[in-house]
Amino acid sequence: MAVPSGPTVFVVDDEAPVRKALSRMLRANRFAVATFASSKEFLGQYDPDASGCLVLDIMMPGNGLELQRVLQKKGCTLPIIFLTGYGDVSKSVQALKGGAIDFLTKPVNDQSLLRAVRAAIEKNRVTRQEQTQVSEICSRLAALTPRERQVLEHIVSGELNKQIAGHLGITQRTVKAHRARLMAKMKVDSVAKLVCLANRCGITGSSS
């Protein structure tokens, strides 16, 4: 099945009638739906860029929780809504720990599922947006020279120019020049904004 470009609800269930009925209901509520008979089939057509959410039967060949683990490893951001026929506490805890957005019991009411699906898609949208921002910041970071990068790390650590110069064994004037250049490259006008961007990219400070 071709993956649509917009946010899509991916339904994985081993039983065709359930699959069909769920997708029909979601489509009736104007969601794009893609269905898969097993985790294997889903993984086979997996597109990391796909947006939307995953509706997964916890009891199916290949095991729902197993698929969740595999997708996490792959850095998949699609939120997962688990469906189960039987309220199993240990399984639901495991699923929620693994980042599942919801855990619904079959037969599932349309309102509950739609609410969960909407929430999941919204979450996915936010996540994806953030991801876009972070990747832009990262590309800005990538434009820094190694020395500029070093200076940045010390700034995030909260050091003054004098201290940086001392650590790096360069003059204060040189530190100031690097600082001005990297602020320009990162497109920020204050140290506070710079630290915020660096944090989002996982730079927490000099490890010296």
Place this chain on the structure above:
Amino acid sequence: MNAAACLTLAGIFFVAWCKQRDSWVHLIFSCIALAAAAIAVFELQLIHADTPQEYGAILRWRYVPVWALVVSLVGFTRLYLRAGRSWLAWSACGLKTLTLILNFISTPNVHYREITALRQLSWGGEMASVPLGTPNHWSLVNQVTLLLLLAFFIDATIIVWRRGDRQRALLVGGSIIFFGVIVAAQVMLVVWGVIQVPFVSSFAYLGIVAALGYQLCDDTVRAAQLARKLDASQAALLKTERDLEIAASAVGLALWAWDIAHDEVWLSNQARALYGFSPSEKLNTQRIRRVVHPEDREVVRKAVENSLRTGAENPAEYRVVLPDGRIRWVARRSRTEFDSNGNAIWMHGVLFDVTERRLAEERFRLVVDAASAAMIMANKEGRMTLVNKRAETLFGYKRDELIGQPVEMLVPERFRSHYVSFREGYFGDAQARPMGAGRELFGQCKDGSEVPIEIGLNPVHTSEGLCVLASIIDISERKQAELEAARQRHELVHLSRVTMLGELSGSLAHELNQPLTAILSNAQAAQKLLAGDAVDVSELREILAEIVDEDKHAGEVIQRLRVLFRKGEVGHHFGNLDINRVVQDVLKLTRNDLVIHDITVETELAENLPAVQGDRVELQQVLLNLMLNGCEAMADCDSSERQLLITSGMENGAVRVSVTDRGGSISAERMERVFEPFFTTKANGMGLGLSVCHNIVKAHRGNIWVTNNAEGGATFHFSLPARSQAQKNNT
């Protein structure tokens, strides 16, 4: 001279009578002769009478011996000739006695009213007195008496003549009539004065006496001759009797005879020994009756009565109490002889000792009575000839109510017709065997209730022909116990099934939730579609069709569950089953569980398997149990190793199903115990699953066993007897 001759004869026969007291004929003859002598004396005096008064008196007294003579003659005739009508005899004697009385009332006597004179005339060279007078009209009575006497004697004579004893008829009867008529005629003629002669009837009486005397002498001579002959034959007779006795005793027969008129009983020595009488004791019926056991006296009395009436053999068996108190069983048979008038005169018979047989019968009866099983013997006609105590208590009838009755009365109405044809078939090929193999049999009690029984049949050849001895055992208690055991097994099987289904419940809930999910989502999709502007009818139609399908699916799931949870009735709901269907049903039930446990199942089911007889649910339970066991055995295996193989096929005429897993092997010690109750290797297992499987399979007359696989893991098998073609045709 006349009187002397008569007296001599009287004396001789009186002596004869003295020697032989029961010979009354001789005594009577003595009386006759004596009377004749007296008459002769009186007549002699009449001849010499001087006055009419004297004459009348003598004539009166003469009548006494005449009366005596006549009565004696009548008695003699009755006794000696055994003839003459008794009414004639009695009336003649009566009238004669009346005449005698009249003779003494009238004066001078019964012959004359008065004697006027005596005429002397010469008679035989002597002077004799002859009376002259008017005859007494009472002498008519005398004449009537004479006529009666004549009739009596003639009648008696004719009887004797006809009897063939002509000599006696002529000598005794003839002489009495001949001389009697002469006497009567002479007396009448003299009295009426027709002839004038003295009374000389004594001569005629002498003739009678002579004739009778001759006859008696002749008898005595003949008797003496007979006695001599008898002496000779007596010896021969005794020998014959002894021979007969020896022969009779050789075959165990004792002889007896009964002289009914004299009530004398003769018993052979053998018979005396049988009864415990001494050889010399004189016996009659009273004496014999005393030794018969009091309880059997009625039996004997009836037999004798019947014999007396019909003369037939009338066998009877009775007890005799011997002097030392021992009891002996005796059987009798008799035959009766009758005289020409149909009166029983003799009864002869045989006796034999049947004590041995009776004791054997008694022992047999005691043994049969002591038997713990009810026993009934029936003849070819199906009538009961023997019934023991247990049979009485089992059926509630008294022995008397059963003996001679048809056995059918103990068979419930609905089996009767079948029973009759069975009995006829049995006598065609009689051999010891149980009755109604494989079928349940019932007996009908007196109170109408039915009792489950088991019957063993034995042909018995008796003197009355082929009989069948049935020993009957009341199996109601056993039936009850069997029922109780079945009920307990049923409870356990159900409990175990419910427990197992509890383990499966997650999977089962999922199974049910799938169609419900599909239905709900479809329905809500339809609602949403209808809320929109453009309604796609074809999609709605599709949705409804799917809802219907899924609803059916859910119904099937519930149906399957209901069947499994059902407790059912005690006893089997056995039907013909296709074992492959059972395998497929169980696969459907466990599909989700297998998926969760990541187990793949392969099947190799043989086609065209014969049907087996069984309870579908219980067999599903067995297979389910074996499969879940297999899954658990593979819990620690790598997911690629988690494979279950289910196969079916024919093996030694039985249908076999095997479940192979790839888990661990079972040690030899455990292998022997896996089917025992409460044997488990699981941390939280009850150890009932396999033992219940074992119970179920055994109740289906099948086998269950386990083997280790060469490539690891174990295989559980169970086999059930296949229904043969013949059985199929029967049902």
